[in-house]
Structures are given as structure tokens and as C-alpha cells.
Amino acid sequence: MCAMKLHFVASETETAREALVMLTERYGQSPWREADVVVALGGDGLMLSVMHQNRGLPVYGMNRGTIGFLMNDFADDDLPQRIREAEETVTNPLAMTAVTADGREYTALAINEVSLLRAGPQAAKLRITVNGRVRMEELVCDGALLCTPAGSTAYNYSANGPILPVGSDVLALTAIAAFRPRRWRGAILPRAAVVRFDVLEPEKRPVMADADSRGVDSVRSVEIRSEQSVRHRLLFDPGHGLEERLTREQFV
Numbered sequence: 001m002c003a004m005k006l007h008f009v010a011s012e013t014e015t016a017r018e019a020l021v022m023l024t025e026r027y028g029q030s031p032w033r034e035a036d037v038v039v040a041l042g043g044d045g046l047m048l049s050v051m052h053q054n055r056g057l058p059v060y061g062m063n064r065g066t067i068g069f070l071m072n073d074f075a076d077d078d079l080p081q082r083i084r085e086a087e088e089t090v091t092n093p094l095a096m097t098a099v100t101a102d103g104r105e106y107t108a109l110a111i112n113e114v115s116l117l118r119a120g121p122q123a124a125k126l127r128i129t130v131n132g133r134v135r136m137e138e139l140v141c142d143g144a145l146l147c148t149p150a151g152s153t154a155y156n157y158s159a160n161g162p163i164l165p166v167g168s169d170v171l172a173l174t175a176i177a178a179f180r181p182r183r184w185r186g187a188i189l190p191r192a193a194v195v196r197f198d199v200l201e202p203e204k205r206p207v208m209a210d211a212d213s214r215g216v217d218s219v220r221s222v223e224i225r226s227e228q229s230v231r232h233r234l235l236f237d238p239g240h241g242l243e244e245r246l247t248r249e250q251f252v
Contacts, residue, residue, distance in 0.1 A: 004080040007035035007057075009050055011042030016064035019074065027079060032057075037083055037235070044070045048212055051111050051232045058233040060086060069153060069245060072237050086235035089166060089242045091150045092191075095227040096211045101202060101218040110211035111232060112151025114224045115176070116197055117143040119208045119217065123179055125200035126207070130193050138200060139184065142177035143207075146195050146224050150242060153249050161186060163250050166243045171195075171226065196223045 007030050010020035019041045032038070038057050040050045043065020050059055060083050063071035075082070093109040100106070118124040118141075126144060128136040147156040149164035152172055157163060161174030173195060174186040189195065198221050199207045209216045236242060 004083065005030035005034055005036045006039050006079070006083075007032045007037070008039045008041060009046070010040075011046040011065055013042065013065060016041045016046075019062070019064050019076075022076060023079070026076065039079070039083075040071070041074075042071075043068055047071060047234075048111055051234075052109065052212070054232075056233075058088060058235050060235040069249075070150075070234065070242075072235075072240065082237060083235060085238055087238055087241040089150075089234045089236065091148060091166075091232045091234065091242075093227050093230055093232065094146060094148060094171075094211070094224050096209065096222060096224050098209045098216045098219045098222045100216065101220055106216045108211035108214045108216075109227060109230065110151075110214075111148065112154045112212055113145045113147035113156055114209065114211045114222065115143055115145035115155060116199075116207050116209050116219070116222060117176070119206040120204075122205045123177075124205050124207045127198040127200055128173070129196040129198070130189060132194075135187075136181075138180070139175060139178065140180040141175050144173065144175050144186075144197065146189075147172050147174070148226070149246070153246060157249075162188065163246055164188075166246055191226045194223065194225045196221060 010016040038059045040061040041064045047061045047070040061071035062074040093111045096108050096114045098106045123140050126139045149166045152164040159174050159176045161172050169191040171189050178184040209219045209222045
């Protein structure tokens with residue numbers, strides 16, 4: 001069997017850097033372009049960063065951070081064998097197109113969610129359009145987000161949104177502290193849906209948009225769709241895949 005070529009990346013924590021030194025000494029460090037698998041050492045923040053940089057190679061994460069929902073347990077023994085036996089999950093990101101008050105357009109990909117958040121003391125006012133049809137004329141809220149199944153346990157879950165099965169062809173639209181309609185919780189939409197948010201009264205009630213921590217200030221409109229042409233490949237130890245983790249999270 002051919003030797004597996006691994007490319008290791010690590011976050012800046014001491015434990016992650018120590019693991020990087022130990023594992024590269026043991027298994028070698030292949031250049032990114034020549035590697036079979038990327039091994040990420042850190043937490044979910046590092047995993048998201050690696051996924052944004054890499055759009056082809058499978059990524060196997062090991063937890064050396066504080067949050068490791070997307071990571072496997074850390075162990076230095078038999079790493080190539082663990083990777084060979086791992087379960088693969090494929091996810092597609094969201095594509096955001098945001099237009100600002102001065103007419104500039106920004107695009108970004110989000111693996112977890114695209115969120116709109118009020119940027120001033122007053123609540124935001126948003127109009128929601130799905131596939132060209134206005135579904136809500138006015139949502140008064142602290143914000144709203146659209147998330148993928150893989151991201152449904154992140155900010156979405158904290159905002160009382162639903163956890164989505166990883167293999168489902170749906171997205172979750174979740175309100176953040178909705179005031180009118182009061183306690184509106186959001187909607188489940190088909191993955192093919194194109195969702196547009198228009199900011200009402202943007203000068204009085206400024207809003208920012210965020211795609212996996214890539215922020216855009218003073219937005220007037222934000223359009224979001226699932227980007228099927230981009231595939232992220234995640235590897236998990238058998239019995240601990242993303243689907244199992246999403247299910248388990250609901251019974252904590």
C-alpha cells in the first residue's frame with residue numbers, strides 16, 4: 001500500500017503547535033498540492049479556515065482547541081489507518097452577495113451560516129424574499145440568519161433554530177430576537193431556495209452582514225444561495241460522523 005501523504009496545519013495554541021511538531025516528525029509533512037489529506041490540529045475555527053482555503057482535498061481534524069464539534073479526538077498512533085477507515089461527509093457552502101449603501105458589491109462563501117445583525121441601537125427591519133416572492137414584508141429583529149445543515153448547531157442553534165440532518169436538502173432561516181412578528185422562529189427552506197434580505201430604513205437602522213466571520217458593514221441587500229459547485233470533504237472516525245454528532249446534540 002502506498003504511503004499516505006499528509007499535510008498538517010495547526011492553530012496558534014500551544015497544544016496545537018506541540019502536536020504539529022510531533023506529528024510531522026512522525027509522519028512527515030507533504031506540500032499541500034501533493035498531499036492526499038489535510039490534517040487540521042485545533043478547534044472548529046481552524047477547521048472552517050482550512051475548509052475555506054481548500055476545495056478538493058479531504059480534511060481530517062483532531063481537536064487541539066476549545067470547541068471541536070467538527071474535529072475527531074486527538075491521538076498520535078496509527079493516524080494513516082484512522083484516516084483510511086474514516087467516514088466522509090460532503091457539505092456545500094452558502095454563497096452570499098451583499099450590496100452596501102454606497103452601491104459596492106461583496107461576495108463570500110459561508111460553510112456555517114450567513115447572518116444579518118443590527119449595527120446600531122435600534123432593531124433592524126428586514127424584508128424577506130424567497131425565490132423572487134416576498135414572504136415577509138417586515139421583520140423587526142436583532143437579526144436573521146440562513147444556515148446549512150453542517151452549521152445548524154452553531155449560531156443557529158444558539159438563536160433557537162432547528163438542528164438539520166446533515167443529509168437533508170434544506171436550509172434553516174432563523175430570526176434573532178424577533179420583535180414583530182413576535183417570537184417568529186423562522187422557516188425551513190429547500191436547499192435550492194434563493195433568499196434575499198432587503199434592509200428597511202438602513203440609515204436609521206443600520207445592518208451588517210457576516211459570512212463565517214467575514215463581515216460587511218452598512219448593507220442594503222443580501223442574497224444567499226447554496227453553492228453546489230463547491231464541495232467540502234470532511235473525515236470522521238467511524239461511528240462519530242457529522243450525522244451522529246448532529247443527532248447526539250439534540251439529546252444533550
